Amino acid sequence: MTYDPISRTFLDFFRERGHELVSDGSLIPPPGDPVLFTTSGMHPLTPYLEGRPHPLGRRLVNVQRCLRTTDLDEVGDCTHLTLFRMLGSWSLGDYDLPRSLRWGYELLRDGFGIDHDRMHVTVFGGDEQVGPDEPSLRTWNELGLPVELTGAENWWSNGPTGPCGPDTEIFVWTGDGPPLGTPGTDSRWMEVWNHVGMRHHRHPDGRLSPLRQPNVDTGMGLERLEMVLGGHRSVFEGAGLVPWVRGVSGGWGLRDGSLRLVADHLRASVVVIGDGVRPSNTGRGYVLRRLLRRALTTLWRDDASRTLSDLPTGAVRHTLDGFGQSGTVDEVRDVFSGEERRFRELLRRGRPVVSRRRSRGPLTDEDYRDLHDTHGLPRDLVDGLLAEVS
Template sequence: MTLDEIIRTFLDQYHRRQHTHAPESSLVPPAGDPVLFTTSGMHPLTPYLLGRPHPGGRRLANVQRCLRTTDLDEVGDRTHLTVFDMLGSWSLGDYDIATSLRWGHELLTEGFGIDPGRLHATVFGGDDQVGPDGTALRTWTGLGVPVEVNGAAENWWSNGPTGPCGPDSEIFVWTGDGPPTGTPGTDERWMEVWNHVQMRYHRHDDGRLTPLPHVSIDTGMGLERLELVLTGGADVFAGEGLRPWVDAIRERWPLGGTERRVVADHLRSAVVVLGDGVRPGNTGRGYVLRRLIRRALTLLWRDDPGRSLADLPDEVFAATGRRFRQQPDLPVLRTVLADEERRFRELLRRGRPLVDRVRGRGPLTDRDYHWLHDTHGLPRDLVDALLTEGG
């Protein structure tokens, strides 16, 4: 399946189940939202999970572009991305978790043709505040899917330290050769593709949980991970959405596999963030964007400081805009990237002698890192890159 076919299959399943389309939101949350970026499909729906009636009704589905920086250091492996598409479905106080799991199993096995024997589920086993999720456990057992029972660290979902939260049930698919072995907790070849969350509680500042006005179901499935499962690819970077970037980088610059994947992810993510109106800066969203661009440039310039983002073709930028349902202004986008590249070159020019001087006194301490950052604007990862560069 192509990405568009995967999306259509997903949405058709839920439209047949009377779900209406929830409009996609920007990566930039509305004013007053404390979160820098939209991190999940549920984030824009938080007021409705808390009880406000949604104009589209009680059953919703959509595709939402998301950005997460919590996994930034894991980007470059086979599954993690900074910006990605999330397929989502919601029951706002309508059907229960058992129904959601049964429909999910049906979609994966019948709609997408995944062998039921390649599935494994995890469920919440309870803690000192909430009991075990017996409904999810019984539902999976009845469907013949093996289950691993976990604590809150693995099977409790929240969008932050406070706000709506609840137990979740994650669906994993076996991606190894041969028959499945072990469990998701013991074998990394089990890859998570879909999470079904019961939004049952509101967590307060003091850690208390109080019931929400109604129990909602929030599901989220990463599009690129699902594509990997369906195509049997080696990693998400071989998929339709990342391949243009990987190919363009490979054709121009000889990088190692991990470095090439990180550069592809960070540049693609920067293009999407720019497409939603963010510009590089020293704080907040602008700093996240700046860090993505500069991390990519740090890897590109490690062997050849003469490399430039201007060498990339227009098509990778345009394809990313289409993929994430944006209409980027390519001349403006290129101007912003060129300006950021110029600024970074100047920062490196000024930073090298500073780092060399501090290093001359011995190994850098946390105090040295803080001084270089707070006084001279040199973040820790850049300092480490300069240290590596200098041997």
């Protein structure tokens, strides 16, 4: 089962249960939103989760492109991606969390064919403000799944203030043989789906008050689910990543973590460009610049002659088509090539500057600030140049 069949199975399941389809939005939030990129399926729905009536009703479903940079240092392993698609379903003051859990279990078991014995769940066990999530605990016990009670790990919020509530996470065993241990003790348990009982609002002083309406918000990473269903060891074996893995491996000879990082960052950059962003020194443009420069740094680590001119064009076209973007391969190539030229020039000018500064002794925070403010050299780039000097 690949990509599109997974999406169709998910969407059809919820549409049969009265959910209306919300179209996939851009990575760019609407004007006035302080967040640089859409980070989850619920992000565009925040006003409706806070009580505004949604024009499509109280039951919604979609597949939303998302981009997160909070885990950049982990990209390169087998499960983390900068760009991913999130399968999401919502109840805006309609049905409760236990119903969502029952539907989730039914879809995983019957719709996707995941064996009951390969599932494990976690539930919020309570803290000093809110008691244990008893309804979810009862539901999972009735369904016969093993349950682990936790604390902050099962409390969801979109930030220090705003909508929040207890969540329950569904894990699937990805190892060979019968399941062992629990999600907290064995990494072969893969978290695939999070169901949030969004019924509180956290204030700046830490107080909780009830939301105008209790909601249910669920999110499941499509690429991770595809990994589980395909019996893969990595999300990079999925339909959306394989063209990049082949292109990066065949074109530049990268392997393992370096291959995965470059494939991830270039794929994410293509979609960011397709949604209208161009490299710059601030905001969204700086995120794009950072992704491209991290990819280039990895490419040049053992061969400075590598160039984005050798970009795997088939992978670019596959990604643009897959995300329904109207951009062309030539447009992407022009952005990539321009950024590569600027980065090579910055490195050429930066090496002697960093070398002179390093000759005085270890760099201080003040040195890093000056190198950034005066010479345009960000800290991660300086660290890379220091590694060369060493």
